[in-house]
Amino acid sequence: MPAFAVLRIAKITSLAGLAGASAHNGRTADAGLEHATDHAPQMGGGVQLLAGSEDAVAAWRERCELLGIDPAGIRKDGVRAIELVMSASPEWFAAASDEDRAAWRDRSLAWASNLVGADNVLQATIHDDEDTPHLHLLAIPAVEKARRRAGRPRKGRSPAKAAPAPSWGLSAADLVGSREQLVGHQTAYAAELADLGIRRGLPRRTTGARHRPASAYRACLLYTSPSPRDRTRS
Numbered sequence: 001m002p003a004f005a006v007l008r009i010a011k012i013t014s015l016a017g018l019a020g021a022s023a024h025n026g027r028t029a030d031a032g033l034e035h036a037t038d039h040a041p042q043m044g045g046g047v048q049l050l051a052g053s054e055d056a057v058a059a060w061r062e063r064c065e066l067l068g069i070d071p072a073g074i075r076k077d078g079v080r081a082i083e084l085v086m087s088a089s090p091e092w093f094a095a096a097s098d099e100d101r102a103a104w105r106d107r108s109l110a111w112a113s114n115l116v117g118a119d120n121v122l123q124a125t126i127h128d129d130e131d132t133p134h135l136h137l138l139a140i141p142a143v144e145k146a147r148r149r150a151g152r153p154r155k156g157r158s159p160a161k162a163a164p165a166p167s168w169g170l171s172a173a174d175l176v177g178s179r180e181q182l183v184g185h186q187t188a189y190a191a192e193l194a195d196l197g198i199r200r201g202l203p204r205r206t207t208g209a210r211h212r213p214a215s216a217y218r219a220c221l222l223y224t225s226p227s228p229r230d231r232t233r234s
Contacts, residue, residue, distance in 0.1 A: 002199060003088055003089040003092035003197055003198050004088065004190075004200065005088055005199065005200055006085070006089075006134070007084065007185065009082065009176055009182060009185065010085075011082060011172055012081040012083060013077055013079055014080060015080055018057055018122075018138065021056070021081075022122075022123055025123065025136040026054050026125060027047050028054075035130055037129065038128075041129070043102075043128040043133050045129065047126070047128070048126045049123070049124070049125055050109055050124040051109065051124040051137075052124055053123055056122040056138045059123065059140075060081065060140050063119075063140050064140070067144075069142065079171075079172035081141070082116060082139050082141050083137070083139075084115075084116075084135075084139070085136055085137075086108040086112065086134060086189065087132055087133065088198050089198075090131060090132045092196075092197065096196070103196060104198070105126055105133075105135065107193060108135050108192075109137070111188075111192045112124075112137045115176070116175050117142070117175070120142050120175075121138075121139050122138045122139055122140055123137070123138045140170065141171055141172040142168055143169065143170075143175065144166055144167065144168045145169075145174070146167075186200060187200055
């Protein structure tokens with residue numbers, strides 16, 4: 001059976017959302033961890049911090065201070081952080097050797113770090129306490145580029161024609177790009193793992209498939225059972 005690469009990229013627009021993701025990924029959250037049973041470890045079990053800090057929000061603030069980014073100046077709906085989730089088909093992990101699993105982990109971390117910038121990685125964890133191992137990476141979308149200084153010229157004066165000065169700011173678009181570029185990231189990630197027997201699946205525009213949150217999938221398993229008629233049809 002073919003083994004496929006799994007990559008999801010999500011934008012986080014608030015520090016509360018970043019704190020929630022960090023707590024969930026580090027397994028320090030007060031709720032929402034019922035699925036983390038650690039019943040079938042394949043890569044050492046539990047949660048392993050691969051890079052960054054256990055507190056992604058503290059790391060975010062430290063990065064902003066280092067680069068001179070004023071958190072108060074970020075738009076209310078601006079992207080504060082990016083989360084990448086990487087994995088592969090469950091069948092691949094079941095059949096893979098320990099060496100290949102380690103190669104998947106190391107290459108996934110390196111690929112994602114290169115995409116967002118290694119210095120922008122806030123927290124990277126591998127989850128081996130669920131059915132299928134997967135890697136979460138949280139990053140601040142900090143980029144340096146030329147920006148015009150804010151402000152208006154005084155009344156009666158022409159605006160100055162000073163060259164834009166390079167400065168740091170947050171821009172998820174500069175790191176993960178447009179929808180077309182997101183498709184390209186899917187292809188690039190799969191190519192990074194191709195020699196491990198992991199390949200890219202068909203694009204969503206071809207299959208029409210939609211991602212379902214894990215919580216919805218688990219709720220379906222727990223609370224929905226097929227009727228006798230449905231069983232007969234299947």
